[in-house]
Each structure stands twice: as C-alpha cells, then as structure tokens.
Amino acid sequence: MFLNGARGHTPGKVRHFCRSMLVDFLLNTNSENRARKVTHRQEKITEGYCGRSRYSFTVPLDSYLMNAFRQCDTVIRILERGRAMTYSPGGLTEGGVTQLLRAWSEGEEKALDQLAPLVEHELNRLAHAYIWRERAGQALQTTELVNEVYLRLIDGKTVNWQDRAHFFAVSAQIMRRILTDFARSRNYLKKGGGAGHVPWDESLAVLAKSPPDIVALDDALDELAFLDPRKARVVELHFFGGLSFEEMAEVLKVSQRTVKRDWKFAKSWLMRALSQRRG
Amino acid sequence: MTERLRKIESLFHAALELDEARRAAFLDSACGGEVDLRREVDSLLSYSKLSENFIETPALAIIAKELASKQRQELARCRDDARRKKKT
Numbered sequence: 473m474f475l476n477g478a479r480g481h482t483p484g485k486v487r488h489f490c491r492s493m494l495v496d497f498l499l500n501t502n503s504e505n506r507a508r509k510v511t512h513r514q515e516k517i518t519e520g521y522c523g524r525s526r527y528s529f530t531v532p533l534d535s536y537l538m539n540a541f542r543q544c545d546t547v548i549r550i551l552e553r554g555r556a557m558t559y560s561p562g563g564l565t566e567g568g569v570t571q572l573l574r575a576w577s578e579g580e581e582k583a584l585d586q587l588a589p590l591v592e593h594e595l596n597r598l599a600h601a602y603i604w605r606e607r608a609g610q611a612l613q614t615t616e617l618v619n620e621v622y623l624r625l626i627d628g629k630t631v632n633w634q635d636r637a638h639f640f641a642v643s644a645q646i647m648r649r650i651l652t653d654f655a656r657s658r659n660y661l662k663k664g665g666g667a668g669h670v671p672w673d674e675s676l677a678v679l680a681k682s683p684p685d686i687v688a689l690d691d692a693l694d695e696l697a698f699l700d701p702r703k704a705r706v707v708e709l710h711f712f713g714g715l716s717f718e719e720m721a722e723v724l725k726v727s728q729r730t731v732k733r734d735w736k737f738a739k740s741w742l743m744r745a746l747s748q749r750r751g
Numbered sequence: 752m753t754e755r756l757r758k759i760e761s762l763f764h765a766a767l768e769l770d771e772a773r774r775a776a777f778l779d780s781a782c783g784g785e786v787d788l789r790r791e792v793d794s795l796l797s798y799s800k801l802s803e804n805f806i807e808t809p810a811l812a813i814i815a816k817e818l819a820s821k822q823r824q825e826l827a828r829c830r831d832d833a834r835r836k837k838k839t
Binding site for chain 2: 689
C-alpha cells in the first residue's frame, strides 16, 4: 500500500523494507537514527533487515521510493507522539468505506475480495499500536483505537437510511468471514489439544480468561443460528461487526433491551458450546 | 425459535434477576416436573457468570493483539539474530 512500483524492485520488497524500518524502530529506539538517515534524501539505500532476510538496495531514490519513505517517516513521527492510529497520510487505507460500498453494490463476494486486504492492513496497524503502547508503558486501553478502525472500515453514516440495516448486516457478515479466515489461516487462537487431562473447573477458568478460539466460535455460531437466527446475528453484528447495542436495535428492528437479552443469552450458550467442544 | 427455547430463555432471564439463593426455589416451581428443561436452564445459568467477559472484546482487537504478540516474538528473535551477526 505504500507504492505501486519502484524501478527494478517489486513493490512487495520495497514495502517490506519500509515496514522493517518501522518495526525496527518500534523494537529498538536506537535504530531511529538509522531509519532517519535513510529517509532523508540519501542517494542510496544500502541495507535493511526484515524478518530474517536482508535486503540490499542500490537504486537511486526515485520519487516512488521517496514517497514511500516519507510516508514511513510520517508514521514514525506519529508513533513518537503516541497517536499511532489517528493519522492517515496519503490515503494508506483509501476509503475503506467507499470501496466497501461500491463492492457491496456489486455483490458480497466482490466486497469480500476488496475488504479483506484493508482489514488485514488495519489489523497490522492495530497490532503495531499495541506493540508501541506496551513499549511506552501505557495500559492497553484500546477501545477507542478499535472503534476508530471499525469506523474507518464500516461507516454507516455514508449510507442512506433505508440501506443502513442491510449495509451493517452485510458488513458484519463479511467481517466475520474475513476475520475467521484470517484466524484460521494463521492458526491464531487455536488452543493446543492434547495438553493432558485438565480438571473441568480449571479448564473452564482458562476458557473464561483466555481469548476465544475464533474459528470454533464461528462454527458454534452456525449452530446457534439454527436454533435462533436473531441471537446469532446479534453476536455477528456486535463481536465481528463492532456495532453498538443502539445500532443493533436499529438494524434488527427490536428494542435495545431485547438485544441485550439476546446478547447475554447467546454468550452463555456459546461459551457452553465452546467448552463442550474442548472437553 | 422453538417454543422450548423461548421457555428456556425466559426462565434464564427471570432466574438471573433473582438472588442466587432464590433461584433454585423459583426454578423448582417454574419447571414443575420437567427435568430436561430444568437441567438446560441450570446449565446455561452456570455459564452466565463465567461468560461475563466472554467475547466482550471485538474479534478485530483479539486478532490484532494475537498478531502483536506473534510479531513481538518474531522481532525479538530477529534482533537477537542481528546482534549475533554483528558480533561475529
């Protein structure tokens, strides 16, 4: 997303390099100077680490690269000020909402294809923000950040009133698919099986404290939808789609009280389903 | 939603509004002799407290946090690698 192409190098490599500098900075403040040096009009970029591979660049800084580094520099500066999530230089996530809207009108599958990279990008940014905040010794109070991300990705304000309900519903569905696929592909939140026999109470306590297995939750949600579609939708809208209770009441055309009751019941139901799965 | 689920749900919410001490008596009278119904409501109630914080963090945040911790590990390893290379 930094650039479209740089002479002789694939965008992926250059992007990789930019990210590595950023990440380097996040990890080790001493490398700030190195990152800075590269960002400031040096004729040649010589090296960069990313992952365990080392990249060498000997190309002159053309405008593409300059642009990329400038953006990188902006990110760094903003990280320094501790507002990792509030910047938006040069449209790194160019109108997630607009794209989603356009794609949505052309069918869900299309929206899925277009939104998935944006969501992944936002996930990475969010992850960086977490890393930074932790390094800075700040508590992980990140509700605001998360809400901002949701707003950027799914902003119902730009949709006309009649379409709002459908828009939110479809968006939440798509978010569910993207996030579940992501979790599945990376094997995240997969609880290791065969950890020996754990007493029931103890395994419940662990389940209550640890983050949920999103893939298993997705399955359980299908089962719940079979019993009571509205409760499953409440979970989809709130947990995956980031909708507030007020918005859900509007989308589902029921009172907020009903939504809250559904949510409470569904949580108990789903947690039981997950614990039985593990057992 | 089936009639049975509707019943389970309404008992679940009604019981939650009572003190724990009074729940059993309430359910005894409300369920009558329906053992299955009673068992189901009890089972769900037993999860209600445990599930207080369950999925209260949005999926997006959960995955991003997980991503952050993986990246942290990966990056710490890279840094160690780089340091080792410097030394040699």
